Amino acid sequence: MRSVPFFQRGEQATLQLLDETDTPWIAALIDELEAAVGRPWRELLERIARLPVRTAVARSAAVIEALRRTLGGRERGALKAADVRRRLFGRAALDRVTRDHRLAAVASDLAVPVAEIELAIWADLPGERVVVMPDGRPSELAIAAAANLAIIQRALLRCHELRLELSGNARTIVRTAAVRGLLATARMGGEAVVLEISGPLALFHGTTVYGRALGSIAPHLAWCEQFVLDARCDLGRGPVALRIRPPILLPPGRPPKRYDSALEQRFARDMAKQAPHWRVIREPSAVAAGTHLAFPDFLLEHRDAPDRRWWLEIVGFWTSDYLVHKLSTYRDARLPRVILCIDAKRMIDDRELPVDARIVRYTKRVPADQVVAIVDGVRDH
Amino acid sequence: MLRELLVRHGNHRTLVFTRDNRTTYEIAGELLVCPITHEIGRKERAAALERFSSGEANVLVSAQVLDEGLDVPEAEIAIVVGGSASARRHVQRIGRVLRPAPGKRARVYELTVSDSIDVDDARRRGRAIRGVTGEHSA
Numbered sequence: 281m282r283s284v285p286f287f288q289r290g291e292q293a294t295l296q297l298l299d300e301t302d303t304p305w306i307a308a309l310i311d312e313l314e315a316a317v318g319r320p321w322r323e324l325l326e327r328i329a330r331l332p333v334r335t336a337v338a339r340s341a342a343v344i345e346a347l348r349r350t351l352g353g354r355e356r357g358a359l360k361a362a363d364v365r366r367r368l369f370g371r372a373a374l375d376r377v378t379r380d381h382r383l384a385a386v387a388s389d390l391a392v393p394v395a396e397i398e399l400a401i402w403a404d405l406p407g408e409r410v411v412v413m414p415d416g417r418p419s420e421l422a423i424a425a426a427a428n429l430a431i432i433q434r435a436l437l438r439c440h441e442l443r444l445e446l447s448g449n450a451r452t453i454v455r456t457a458a459v460r461g462l463l464a465t466a467r468m469g470g471e472a473v474v475l476e477i478s479g480p481l482a483l484f485h486g487t488t489v490y491g492r493a494l495g496s497i498a499p500h501l502a503w504c505e506q507f508v509l510d511a512r513c514d515l516g517r518g519p520v521a522l523r524i525r526p527p528i529l530l531p532p533g534r535p536p537k538r539y540d541s542a543l544e545q546r547f548a549r550d551m552a553k554q555a556p557h558w559r560v561i562r563e564p565s566a567v568a569a570g571t572h573l574a575f576p577d578f579l580l581e582h583r584d585a586p587d588r589r590w591w592l593e594i595v596g597f598w599t600s601d602y603l604v605h606k607l608s609t610y611r612d613a614r615l616p617r618v619i620l621c622i623d624a625k626r627m628i629d630d631r632e633l634p635v636d637a638r639i640v641r642y643t644k645r646v647p648a649d650q651v652v653a654i655v656d657g658v659r660d661h
Numbered sequence: 662m663l664r665e666l667l668v669r670h671g672n673h674r675t676l677v678f679t680r681d682n683r684t685t686y687e688i689a690g691e692l693l694v695c696p697i698t699h700e701i702g703r704k705e706r707a708a709a710l711e712r713f714s715s716g717e718a719n720v721l722v723s724a725q726v727l728d729e730g731l732d733v734p735e736a737e738i739a740i741v742v743g744g745s746a747s748a749r750r751h752v753q754r755i756g757r758v759l760r761p762a763p764g765k766r767a768r769v770y771e772l773t774v775s776d777s778i779d780v781d782d783a784r785r786r787g788r789a790i791r792g793v794t795g796e797h798s799a
Contacts, residue, residue: 372720373693
């Protein structure tokens with residue numbers, strides 16, 4: 281696992297994020313990159329490894345990761361490596377004749393010389409992709425910001441729990457947490473929204489996938505006017521408390537989308553088609569229950585009887601306790617008509633579902649017909 | 662040596678474990694067999710496992726991805742090329758070919774450089790798993 285650059289004092293850890301003072305050595309790395317345009321990334325990385333960079337290895341690694349994320353890389357040649365492998369690989373070619381014959385057959389199919397086939401086999405691997413600068417030389421500060429994002433995301437992969445205090449534009453983060461299916465609860469804490477999220481180290485399985493999902497909230501921190509991120513982590517030297525707060529250099533996040541996911545978009549479309557007598561309202565207001573907040577994804581309102589309303593939330597990662605807590609929040613908010621749609625593949629404990637819940641399971645598509653059955657009263661549970 | 666073993670077990674499905682991705686690609690490119698690494702896309706890895714399960718491919722070569730979380734009960738032979746893996750990873754690798762099936766007999770080979778420290782390591786690992794496999798050639 282990639283290391284995280286940090287200082288530690290007692291049980292308090294501080295990430296070694298990058299700022300303006302780091303631009304000289306970042307510029308040196310970008311100089312190397314510029315000189316390597318057209319060459320494979322593997323060669324560039326070998327050259328960078330020989331550079332005398334005066335910073336922690338984990339920080340320069342984060343900058344290299346940021347460069348790769350920002351610039352990507354281009355597959356060499358016109359052939360698609362994955363397609364070449366699909367055609368070429370099969371039973372082991374245990375002698376030269378068999379190997380040559382198979383290479384020649386694939387080359388003939390694709391109407392190219394055999395040498396081109398050999399060159400194309402691994403051309404899509406990260407190290408073999410060609411260094412490109414499609415938009416010219418990147419700025420040192422933009423790369424430093426992208427490296428900070430990479431460092432924060434690495435730290436989040438190693439956290440047990442996370443507490444975010446958000447002021448201004450909190451909804452973007454809360455929605456991202458919901459859309460990515462994180463185990464999160466939101467509440468008001470004075471003027472700020474407080475979001476508490478389980479970290480990957482608190483789970484029994486699926487930790488890497490969950491950790492990546494958790495990392496997806498980090499780019500949106502740039503949209504918040506103020507935030508304080510407190511996390512309990514293990515960054516490699518035992519448990520520590522980590523705090524991140526502005527001012528920090530972060531890349532500008534993308535603006536929020538109308539639909540947070542294709543899943544929601546499909547569900548809205550399916551509902552409109554299957555149940556035109558229900559109005560599908562996207563992202564209704566947050567629901568307050570005491571100090572807790574719930575953010576349903578949809579409000580379904582009967583067109584002829586607007587007092588017939590159902591709130592629907594699509595849940596990603598879940599445990600039985602998490603669903604119980606969510607239902608109790610809605611109950612406290614005096615919203616009895618709630619449907620939770622849960623991802624059948626993202627269960628992270630093995631206990632039973634709460635018995636008193638209206639729950640619809642989904643895999644790739646929320647089954648609108650089951651939701652219609654519930655809201656039309658055909659199916660009560 | 663690897664080629665010899667694959668010829669000897671030409672009718673069996675074989676997993677080849679390597680020390681690193683570079684070796685994985687070298688072997689895969691030379692023998693024209695599917696590599697399984699984290700750099701190969703998920704769909705392609707799934708297709709490779711499918712071809713291995715169906716018998717369309719008889720050899721898979723991997724540095725790491727096969728170590729955890731994947732089940733390949735069809736595998737009958739494991740060949741470990743360069744044995745620097747931890748004891749835990751070694752047991753997981755061997756476990757890949759020890760999934761019980763009617764009439765199944767699994768074999769594990771470990772290839773090491775003569776007169777190197779790897780030979781002792783391989784013997785030690787062999788002793789550790791002999792109770793499970795019944796035999797171990799190093």
